[in-house]
Amino acid sequence: MAQFNSSSLKKIGVFTSGGDAPGMNAAIRSVVRAAISSKLEIEAVLQGYKGMLKGEFAPLNLRSVANTIQRGGTFIKTGRSPEFHQPEQRQKAADHLRARGIQALVCIGGDGSFTGAHLLWKEQGIPYVGVPGTIDNDIYGTDVTIGFDTAVNTALEAIDRIRDTAASHDRLFIVEVMGRNSGFIALDVGLAGGAEAVFIPESPLPVEAVIDKIQAGVKGGKTSSILIAAEGQKPGRAYDLAESIRKKSGFEAKVCILGHIQRGGAPTAADRILGSRLGAHAVDLLHQGVCDVMAGVRNGQLINLDMSQCLAQRKVIPQGYLDLVDRLR
Numbered sequence: 001m002a003q004f005n006s007s008s009l010k011k012i013g014v015f016t017s018g019g020d021a022p023g024m025n026a027a028i029r030s031v032v033r034a035a036i037s038s039k040l041e042i043e044a045v046l047q048g049y050k051g052m053l054k055g056e057f058a059p060l061n062l063r064s065v066a067n068t069i070q071r072g073g074t075f076i077k078t079g080r081s082p083e084f085h086q087p088e089q090r091q092k093a094a095d096h097l098r099a100r101g102i103q104a105l106v107c108i109g110g111d112g113s114f115t116g117a118h119l120l121w122k123e124q125g126i127p128y129v130g131v132p133g134t135i136d137n138d139i140y141g142t143d144v145t146i147g148f149d150t151a152v153n154t155a156l157e158a159i160d161r162i163r164d165t166a167a168s169h170d171r172l173f174i175v176e177v178m179g180r181n182s183g184f185i186a187l188d189v190g191l192a193g194g195a196e197a198v199f200i201p202e203s204p205l206p207v208e209a210v211i212d213k214i215q216a217g218v219k220g221g222k223t224s225s226i227l228i229a230a231e232g233q234k235p236g237r238a239y240d241l242a243e244s245i246r247k248k249s250g251f252e253a254k255v256c257i258l259g260h261i262q263r264g265g266a267p268t269a270a271d272r273i274l275g276s277r278l279g280a281h282a283v284d285l286l287h288q289g290v291c292d293v294m295a296g297v298r299n300g301q302l303i304n305l306d307m308s309q310c311l312a313q314r315k316v317i318p319q320g321y322l323d324l325v326d327r328l329r
């Protein structure tokens with residue numbers, strides 16, 4: 001874990017980066033109020049790294065975060081910033097931060113956002129703590145990321161509705177959920193939604209095997225089925241799966257892509273609590289001079305993990321969930 005001299009720490013910045021996630025506002029609120037209670041000034045860097053590059057900041061106070069804990073999205077905006085891959089852009093960002101008097105950062109986002117902050121520390125010496133905020137839950141070292149619980153529940157609500165119409169029409173459905181490199185949402189939703197099978201990037205399932213499962217279900221008297229597919233690298237892949245199932249078996253599958261619906265909406269209690277705990281924890285770490293770490297939660301306890309370790313390892317999916325989905329179908 002890296003250390004910096006925090007004895008002269010007066011002002012910190014907070015930003016959200018990458019895809020938004022419900023509960024980010026709760027985390028920002030927590031950062032702001034914890035910072036003020038620790039006698040630190042706090043500013044928002046607007047729109048993530050984009051704002052850092054343009055020099056767009058906004059001072060925050062206790063009232064700036066009033067009535068935000070229950071709101072989805074991120075009120076300080078977010079973005080994806082490919083420019084930040086270039087070292088000279090990171091130099092520019094650091095210059096803007098220094099000119100503004102921001103001495104350390106809380107970065108709320110996923111692994112891409114953490115990589116940017118890690119490089120900013122290594123190259124420019126700007127201390128930071130990362131707070132895991134992504135609906136994908138694909139960050140190593142923390143049991144859960146901010147936004148995951150809400151996204152799962154949002155998707156589940158949709159699947160329950162789809163089940164009504166699937167059952168009424170005796171239909172097969174493929175529901176596509178988010179998760180670019182990971183199947184955490186798909187797995188939780190598959191298990192909680194009583195799906196027949198789950199397609200995830202970490203453990204690819206041959207279409208033939210799924211057809212066998214559907215056929216076995218039909219023989220056993222099943223009249224409707226729901227399959228869950230993580231979008232993976234190709235949003236819309238559920239259409240390809242449906243086509244492949246049709247060609248190989250004759251089964252016609254309806255496709256429903258949940259897409260960005262999963263990213264919006266009021267955060268669940270679990271995400272508000274997680275955001276509140278991690279935001280304050282990140283401020284406390286900076287106050288103690290600890291940086292280049294991720295603030296996370298393991299077995300209910302707050303932890304911090306070296307960012308190099310966090311970025312180097314891949315979070316393992318709960319294989320048991322996949323087996324259970326199959327056993328309970």
Ligand code: F6P
Binds near residue numbers: 020080134135178263
């Ligand atoms: O934030 C994570 C995520 O929602 C992924 O699940 C998804 O693949 C991606 O972001 C979509 O990103 P964008 O909103 O930029 O299209």
